[in-house]
Amino acid sequence: MLLPILQVQTEDLSPYAIVCGDPFRAEKIASKLDNVKELAFSREYRTFVGEAGGVKITVTSHGVGSPGAAVCFEELIKGGVKTLIRVGTAGSYHSELPAGSLVVSTAAVREEGLTRQLVPQAFPAVADAEVVRALYEAALALDPNVGRGITLTMDALFAGVEEFPHQKYKKAGVLAVEMEIAALYVIASLRGARAGAIVALDGYADADLKEVYDPHTDTVAKAVEREIQAAIQAVVRLAAADASKA
Ligand SMILES: O=P(O)(O)O[C@H]1O[C@H](CO)[C@@H](O)[C@H]1O
Numbered sequence: 001m002l003l004p005i006l007q008v009q010t011e012d013l014s015p016y017a018i019v020c021g022d023p024f025r026a027e028k029i030a031s032k033l034d035n036v037k038e039l040a041f042s043r044e045y046r047t048f049v050g051e052a053g054g055v056k057i058t059v060t061s062h063g064v065g066s067p068g069a070a071v072c073f074e075e076l077i078k079g080g081v082k083t084l085i086r087v088g089t090a091g092s093y094h095s096e097l098p099a100g101s102l103v104v105s106t107a108a109v110r111e112e113g114l115t116r117q118l119v120p121q122a123f124p125a126v127a128d129a130e131v132v133r134a135l136y137e138a139a140l141a142l143d144p145n146v147g148r149g150i151t152l153t154m155d156a157l158f159a160g161v162e163e164f165p166h167q168k169y170k171k172a173g174v175l176a177v178e179m180e181i182a183a184l185y186v187i188a189s190l191r192g193a194r195a196g197a198i199v200a201l202d203g204y205a206d207a208d209l210k211e212v213y214d215p216h217t218d219t220v221a222k223a224v225e226r227e228i229q230a231a232i233q234a235v236v237r238l239a240a241a242d243a244s245k246a
């Protein structure tokens with residue numbers, strides 16, 4: 001079956017997918033795999049398939065923001081994907097987590113609009129525990145400072161006249177803010193898939209992002225390299241664990 005928006009044949013997909021916002025990051029992730037094939041580049045959705053440690057892995061970019069990303073998550077799951085790991089970037093809320101740090105997201109605050117159209121506001125956006133464990137252990141082996149905890153998902157990146165809720169969530173212990181994880185976790189829960197996410201921090205979020213936001217530094221690029229490695233290793237571990245249960 002051809003997935004209408006991703007423009008990918010479902011037979012070509014793996015049950016294990018790594019997703020990211022940027023189509024060029026998808027290419028970078030795919031470059032770490034063996035026997036890579038580009039399946040499609042439709043709108044912001046660029047899909048590759050390759051292998052790591054004998055495990056077939058799909059890599060797809062989902063663009064910026066929850067509504068567009070949701071289309072990608074829904075179609076991948078419809079196409080047979082059962083495990084999704086987001087490899088993203090995020091803004092930090094904590095001085096101990098400077099630019100270049102990694103955070104594994106255990107759950108996401110739903111400060112976006114997409115999931116409100118899917119589930120009641122009391123419904124949690126929560127990661128799968130096995131995916132979190134695999135991601136955290138793989139990341140910890142590469143970076144002893146990796147954080148693990150709640151992240152926040154918003155729709156807006158640049159502020160208007162309304163105050164962003166950064167201070168409130170920082171006080172509540174949220175580690176970082178980005179734009180798609182809540183959609184991923186809610187959709188995975190609704191559709192019977194499992195999901196997790198790791199983000200590379202690109203600076204402090206509670207500054208004026210318009211002035212200081214720069215996700216293209218060497219420090220961030222190195223952190224993205226580490227999170228890619230961690231995500232691929234996590235998929236290999238999860239696939240081995242799945243095979244031992246079968
Ligand atoms: O680097 P990605 O995966 O795109 O993630 C973050 O970067 C984008 C904002 O520039 C948003 O998509 C946000 O969630």
Ligand SMILES: O=c1cc[nH]c(=O)[nH]1
Binds near residue numbers: 089202
């Ligand atoms: O959504 C995002 C992504 C990266 N950095 C931020 O501050 N916000």
